[in-house]
Amino acid sequence: MVEPTSLLLGLEGLEVRAVTQTAERTRVLDVVTADPAASRCPECRVASTSVKGHAVTRPRDIPYGDDPIQLRWNKTRYYCMNPACGRRSFTESIPQVPPRRRTTTRLRTQIGRSIGDAARSVVEVAAGAGVSWPTAHTAFVEHAKKVLKDPAPVRVLGIDETRRGKPRWTRDTDGRRWVRVDPWDTGFVDLSGDQGLLGQVEGRTSKAVTRWLTTQTTQFRDEITHVVIDPSAAYAAAVTEELLPKAQLVVDYFHLVKLANDMVTAVRWRVTFDTHGRRGRKHDPEWANRRRLLSARERLSDRSFAKMTALIEIPHPCGSARVGGPPVMLVVSDHSPATSGGPLSC
Numbered sequence: 001m002v003e004p005t006s007l008l009l010g011l012e013g014l015e016v017r018a019v020t021q022t023a024e025r026t027r028v029l030d031v032v033t034a035d036p037a038a039s040r041c042p043e044c045r046v047a048s049t050s051v052k053g054h055a056v057t058r059p060r061d062i063p064y065g066d067d068p069i070q071l072r073w074n075k076t077r078y079y080c081m082n083p084a085c086g087r088r089s090f091t092e093s094i095p096q097v098p099p100r101r102r103t104t105t106r107l108r109t110q111i112g113r114s115i116g117d118a119a120r121s122v123v124e125v126a127a128g129a130g131v132s133w134p135t136a137h138t139a140f141v142e143h144a145k146k147v148l149k150d151p152a153p154v155r156v157l158g159i160d161e162t163r164r165g166k167p168r169w170t171r172d173t174d175g176r177r178w179v180r181v182d183p184w185d186t187g188f189v190d191l192s193g194d195q196g197l198l199g200q201v202e203g204r205t206s207k208a209v210t211r212w213l214t215t216q217t218t219q220f221r222d223e224i225t226h227v228v229i230d231p232s233a234a235y236a237a238a239v240t241e242e243l244l245p246k247a248q249l250v251v252d253y254f255h256l257v258k259l260a261n262d263m264v265t266a267v268r269w270r271v272t273f274d275t276h277g278r279r280g281r282k283h284d285p286e287w288a289n290r291r292r293l294l295s296a297r298e299r300l301s302d303r304s305f306a307k308m309t310a311l312i313e314i315p316h317p318c319g320s321a322r323v324g325g326p327p328v329m330l331v332v333s334d335h336s337p338a339t340s341g342g343p344l345s346c
């Protein structure tokens with residue numbers, strides 16, 4: 001029969017031997033191992049009786065009541081008795097506190113659920129559980145890995161970038177060099193189905209895209225018929241025939257329209273300067289029609305469209321005047337770039 005205090009603690013594999021309280025009202029629970037499997041070598045799983053020594057660890061557990069609880073686990077160290085095993089010694093471990101862990105499994109599960117399912121912030125959950133930000137984040141990643149499944153095949157894959165915060169600098173793995181953390185992420189979305197966001201990786205380079213694509217199954221990659229990107233050379237370079245044999249590259253409508261509109265505005269500014277030697281004023285027809293010039297044709301009434309084309313009149317530097325015509329007439333320079341500000345040619 002389980003002793004009442006151990007039952008109250010409810011941490012499988014551990015038995016409470018004593019409870020004391022410190023001056024700061026922390027309840028210290030002295031626990032010992034109550035799991036025969038804890039004396040099995042983690043590598044060869046052979047049970048050992050050859051004691052090497054003892055060690056005390058303080059795994060952090062879920063809070064209970066207002067005052068903190070501290071576990072003090074007196075562990076046994078064993079020599080591995082299997083001559084064929086490469087491991088010489090090991091310390092007891094149980095599923096609730098696996099090797100090299102300083103938090104209990106149930107605490108990590110609770111943290112992972114609070115962040116992943118209840119959408120609470122990592123900072124808030126870490127502070128509540130009394131653990132560091134990296135520990136809480138690792139628990140969330142473990143939880144997410146269990147919940148997330150591999151994406152189902154996708155026909156149209158969307159790739160786009162998202163910025164999060166400012167660039168940060170961090171030490172590399174051996175702590176010698178400072179490494180810049182890219183503030184840009186690349187997201188992969190299912191544009192033809194209903195799976196939404198399929199994955200998100202750090203960086204917006206070809207390598208970041210290639211790395212994510214290669215972690216997917218060959219079947220997943222073979223099913224993709226179209227890849228939709230913004231006009232990014234890095235993304236375009238990642239969509240290769242070897243990686244995505246059936247995929248056709250498509251530039252998304254929004255970015256194309258945005259680029260075209262930016263160009264119309266740049267040309268409007270340039271033409272105004274070339275014509276008047278100053279920036280646009282409200283009585284200038286191209287300024288008065290600046291919003292109409294950026295509207296989709298189907299969003300303009302015939303009247304509005306006619307008004308725009310009738311009002312736009314560009315006195316040409318050579319003395320002639322162009323009247324009316326479709327809005328594209330503003331793109332009169334056929335070789336100088338929009339930003340060159342060079343004179344218009346006849």
Ligand SMILES: [Zn+2]
Nearest residue numbers: 041044080085
């Ligand atoms: Zn062993």
